[in-house]
Amino acid sequence: MLSAYTSDEIRAAERELMARLPDGTLMRRAATGLAATCAGLLPRVYGGRVVVLAGGGDNGGDALYAGAALARRGARVHAILAGRTAHEGGLGELRRAGGRVAEARSGDAVLMEDLIVRADLVMDGLAGIGGAGPLREPYATLARLCRRAEGVVVAVDVPSGVDASTGEVAGEAVRADVTVTFGAVKIGLLIDPGASHVGALTPFDIGLRPWLPEPGVVALTGADVAARLPRPGPESDKYRRGVVGVVAGSDRFTGAAVLTVGGAVRAGAGLVRFASSAEPVARVRARWPEAVTTVLAPGEGIGEVGRVQAWVLGPGMGTGEDAHALARSVLGSDVPVIVDADGLTLVARDRSLLRREAPTLLTPHTGELGRLLGVPSGEIEAARLRHARRAAEELSVTVLVKGSTTLVAEEGRPVRANLTGTPWLATGGTGDVLAGIAGAFLAAGMTCYEAASCAAHVHGLAARMAAGGPGEGEAPVAALDVALELPAALRSLTVG
Numbered sequence: 079m080l081s082a083y084t085s086d087e088i089r090a091a092e093r094e095l096m097a098r099l100p101d102g103t104l105m106r107r108a109a110t111g112l113a114a115t116c117a118g119l120l121p122r123v124y125g126g127r128v129v130v131l132a133g134g135g136d137n138g139g140d141a142l143y144a145g146a147a148l149a150r151r152g153a154r155v156h157a158i159l160a161g162r163t164a165h166e167g168g169l170g171e172l173r174r175a176g177g178r179v180a181e182a183r184s185g186d187a188v189l190m191e192d193l194i195v196r197a198d199l200v201m202d203g204l205a206g207i208g209g210a211g212p213l214r215e216p217y218a219t220l221a222r223l224c225r226r227a228e229g230v231v232v233a234v235d236v237p238s239g240v241d242a243s244t245g246e247v248a249g250e251a252v253r254a255d256v257t258v259t260f261g262a263v264k265i266g267l268l269i270d271p272g273a274s275h276v277g278a279l280t281p282f283d284i285g286l287r288p289w290l291p292e293p294g295v296v297a298l299t300g301a302d303v304a305a306r307l308p309r310p311g312p313e314s315d316k317y318r319r320g321v322v323g324v325v326a327g328s329d330r331f332t333g334a335a336v337l338t339v340g341g342a343v344r345a346g347a348g349l350v351r352f353a354s355s356a357e358p359v360a361r362v363r364a365r366w367p368e369a370v371t372t373v374l375a376p377g378e379g380i381g382e383v384g385r386v387q388a389w390v391l392g393p394g395m396g397t398g399e400d401a402h403a404l405a406r407s408v409l410g411s412d413v414p415v416i417v418d419a420d421g422l423t424l425v426a427r428d429r430s431l432l433r434r435e436a437p438t439l440l441t442p443h444t445g446e447l448g449r450l451l452g453v454p455s456g457e458i459e460a461a462r463l464r465h466a467r468r469a470a471e472e473l474s475v476t477v478l479v480k481g482s483t484t485l486v487a488e489e490g491r492p493v494r495a496n497l498t499g500t501p502w503l504a505t506g507g508t509g510d511v512l513a514g515i516a517g518a519f520l521a522a523g524m525t526c527y528e529a530a531s532c533a534a535h536v537h538g539l540a541a542r543m544a545a546g547g548p549g550e551g552e553a554p555v556a557a558l559d560v561a562l563e564l565p566a567a568l569r570s571l572t573v574g
């Protein structure tokens with residue numbers, strides 16, 4: 079399990095550790111790790127062109143010391159100072175090692191721009207966990223110039239401009255190829271928009287672990303998911319493995335039904351019971367003969383569908399009166415329910431649907447969450463963590479918020495950030511598949527929190543495998559490809 083922390087938590091741990099070490103030891107450790115990573119990224123250290131962007135704080139100090147270490151190995155190092163002051167020790171050491179120094183406020187702007195653009199490596203030491211609010215000038219201009227850098231951009235601890243505690247980005251921010259982060263992973267490195275500025279995340283241990291608290295955000299690794307996934311034993315039968323009921327689709331939206339059932343079937347449900355109107359039932363029967371189907375008359379509830387251990391409610395079911403009655407019937411059951419898509423629209427309109435004893439998992443994208451909370455989706459995308467937590471608290475349910483970062487929030491537990499997935503998932507119907515996967519896991523007896531976070535992981539993994547990435551050779555995926563790739567994704571997960 080990967081644990082992530084706020085800036086305040088990191089600072090408190092640093093204080094404890096620093097009190098036990100000679101002055102400057104921690105920064106030396108950080109700079110040593112940073113210099114080693116940078117050396118590995120340079121085509122050749124000797125003669126390599128390195129630019130150090132240094133803010134006025136300790137983040138700049140790390141970068142200056144690391145720059146000095148590279149200069150001692152023969153790199154041509156230029157520091158550009160963004161603050162009115164710079165870290166004294168680091169600056170002195172860089173100068174002694176032969177590094178050149180310019181000040182962003184008074185130096186030759188064209189020359190500095192040229193240095194950044196043409197460097198083999200740019201170290202971003204503008205601001206780390208001490209960064210607050212939108213980057214001011216000249217920090218913002220330097221961060222913007224990093225985008226034009228032809229060499230590799232290495233963020234020191236945190237890409238400058240990214241809020242280390244939340245992943246929020248209020249203005250300009252550095253887009254790094256690599257982020258070397260010290261002591262522990264910061265929450266903002268896992269959650270978009272911050273996460274998409276990080277590049278390859280390279281944690282470097284400086285000994286903070288014993289002083290870190292319980293994390294507020296965690297991420298499951300493949301081994302964590304493998305250890306949690308249901309597997310049939312010798313005594314298993316289809317009922318014990320978990321029967322999932324799916325209420326999805328309508329005469330207008332038949333595909334959502336096929337995809338949701340597909341997610342549940344391919345993720346390993348013991349049995350899928352599917353209930354809807356005649357047209358989606360015909361489509362599901364044709365595509366997934368494994369499913370047991372029931373045609374519902376308009377306005378009819380789930381009374382005749384048979385016993386299930388969990389329901390998935392919503393994809394493509396419509397939002398009219400009959401759909402509302404059907405949603406009430408499903409949410410009136412005494413088993414866990416996943417509410418997705420149209421089901422969420424119904425719940426946003428009539429919150430009383432959520433008054434129930436059994437657990438409920440909502441799986442909104444940011445637009446749907448916006449409707450639930452009465453907040454524009456843009457605000458949710460800018461501050462995902464805050465809104466995921468708020469939704470879980472306000473609605474007293476487990477919430478899986480979809481999008482470029484998927485988060486699972488439940489009151490009293492750390493938020494789980496998902497590390498798998500690919501932007502290729504941004505295509506119609508993939509959310510329906512996800513709801514089906516989570517349904518299979520929930521029916522197998524997992525809690526909403528575990529089912530949601532494991533489903534997100536497996537879904538993201540299947541999508542990546544279907545897309546064929548990372549890097550060259552990727553191709554678009556269709557939602558059904560994700561469902562079909564699920565067994566391969568599940569097979570690839572091994573308990574560590």
Ligand SMILES: NC(=O)C1=CN([C@@H]2O[C@H](COP(=O)(O)OP(=O)(O)OC[C@H]3O[C@@H](n4cnc5c(N)ncnc54)[C@H](OP(=O)(O)O)[C@@H]3O)[C@@H](O)[C@H]2O)[C@@H](O)CC1
Nearest residue numbers: 104105134135136137205206207208209210212213214235
């Ligand atoms: N403590 C330790 O032992 C260790 C600490 N470590 C390192 O220290 C880092 C934390 O250092 P820190 O606390 O000095 O803060 P830091 O991230 O440099 O930011 C402050 C600077 O940024 C500037 N600035 C801020 N916001 C800004 C804005 N919006 N726009 C523009 N400028 C802005 C701010 O400017 P000012 O407000 O002073 O004008 C100030 O100059 C941490 O991330 C890690 O790298 C490691 O070496 C491990 C050991």
Ligand SMILES: Nc1ncnc2c1ncn2[C@@H]1O[C@H](COP(=O)(O)OP(=O)(O)O)[C@@H](O)[C@H]1O
Nearest residue numbers: 443480481482500501503504506507508509510
């Ligand atoms: N930019 C992105 N990067 C990674 N994953 C994404 C991105 N955009 C969407 N996704 C994922 O794609 C899926 C889309 O689900 P959803 O919005 O419900 O679509 P639909 O309703 O068409 O099924 C979710 O799992 C979401 O997390």
Ligand SMILES: [K+]
Nearest residue numbers: 202205236238
């Ligand atoms: K930085």
